[in-house]
Amino acid sequence: MPNLPTLLALDFDGVVCDGLIEYFQTSWLTYCQIWKPVDDVPPPGLAERFYHLRPVIETGWEMPLLVRSLLEDIPEAELFAHWATIAQQQLQKLALTPGEIAAQLDGVRDAWINADAEDWLAQQRFYPGVVDRLRQVIQSETQLFIITTKEQRFVRQLLQQQQIEIPESRIFGKEAKQPKADTLRALIQKFTQELDESVTVWFVEDRLKTLHNIAPQPDLAAVKLYLADWGYNTEADREVARQSDRIHLLSLETFVRDFTAWI
Secondary structure, three states, X not given: OOOOOOEXXXXXXXXXXXXXXXXXXXXXXXXXXXXXXXXXXXXXXHHHHHHHHHHHOOXXXXXXXXXXHHHOOOOXXXXXXXXXHHHHHHHHHHOOOHHHHHHHHHHHHHHHHHHHHHHHHHOOEEOOOHHHHXXXXXXXXXXXXXXXXXXXXHHHHHHHHOOOOOOHHHEEOHHHOOOHHHXXXXXXXXXXXXXXXXXXXXXXXXXXXXXXXXXXXXXXXXXXXXXXXXXXXXXXXXXXXXXXXXXXXXXXXXXXXXXXXXX
């Protein structure tokens, strides 16, 4: 029997929680703050186009720039193929930094939460079966961690709404300011020392690029990598995972089952 995980590390957005509706609404409000359009009502179909392009987003500051790009009618195929370059071009036009845009985005979220926390929470949903599975893992011998580019406080609020208690020290958010590979490396070192034995780590992420960054690192070769096929990725991403010896494609149906079903 292969080793079951000592540590289970999960991305949050696109693995645990689906926040597409909230992402668009927050992005639209931030877009309005920055560009000040005459009409503050999003045009028909914009939200759906944004949802479809969500896989190109790596961190939150990019989202208002995606809204801007869609309104400029940049072709979808071009956005999928060259988003990193387009995002930088949009930044240069604005003369703003990613940090400044992120601060505006977080400010919009904070204002929304302060005005109506229940409404903010209601715009996000946990994927079917995930909440129960998280509770099962918390009650097991496996140690659960969240590694995300979302701010830790937003993750905590969403988990607390579901009565999921994970210590703050086990939620690594945007504040960590380091690649997810470095967070995994630090966890392995910490628990190997504490337990005085090797640890088995499984990591579930919906962004193929993140897994590709981790996969070739020699000291992380033992980390089992899973691409969540229900998250913000494309069929092309999923096909790469199907063909990979290093990255395993994981379905939601399997995720919510016992770890033995993952193997």
